[in-house]
Amino acid sequence: MRGLSFRKDQRGAAAVEFALMLPILVSLQLASVELVRAFEAQRRIAHVAAAMADVISQGPTTTGADLTDAMKAGQILVSPLPTTNLSLRISSLTANAQGTVAVDWTQNQNWTASGSASVPNGYLAAGESAIVADVAYDYTSPIRYLLPNAIHFVRHAYVRPRLTTQVLKTG
Secondary structure (H helix, E strand, O other): OOOEEEEHHHHHHHHHHHHHHHHHHHHHHHHHHHHHHHHHHHHHHHHHHHHHHHHHHHHEEEHHHHHHHHHHHHHHHHHHOOOOEEEEEEEEEEEEOOOOOOEEEEEEEEOOOOOOOOOOOOOOOOOOOEEEEEEEEEEOOOOOOOOOOOOOEEEEEEEEOOOOOOOOEEE
16 A cells, blocks of 8 residues: 555655756756857957957058057957957058059057958959958857867958048058
8 A cells, every 4th residue: 555655646756857857957058158158259359350440440540559559459348258369460451553452561469370461352442442450269168068179260340441542550
């Protein structure tokens, strides 16, 4: 008689079900946190590229100090993410009368990628100029559950000068 009542006893069933579901729920929570943080890092570096290019394109000239300040501002915009894996480059590109694009000047910080700055084909017509900001970031998840390796993000921003046809670098 006692065995029959044990089989029908439903007390503790919810606790057993919860114990079986807990690892799945924790895994989903950790994965969602990692993915949201990676998306936030990608969004921040895209914003940094756009902001740096926009700031430099606003004046008729720039200096090395202006470019350094724009890069420092980029580092601030990335926070609270660590900036040790952040690489920045700002360049001015101009298309000559034949439409060939050349780099007028460039300045970088921690930039190790090979190759010079560029614009998409057809972006600049003959005689036009653009400020190009390149940002690279190696995102490493602090949890490393779903994303055990670093993700390399690279974003580019292209902005035409506002006050002149070309932003000149002085000094």
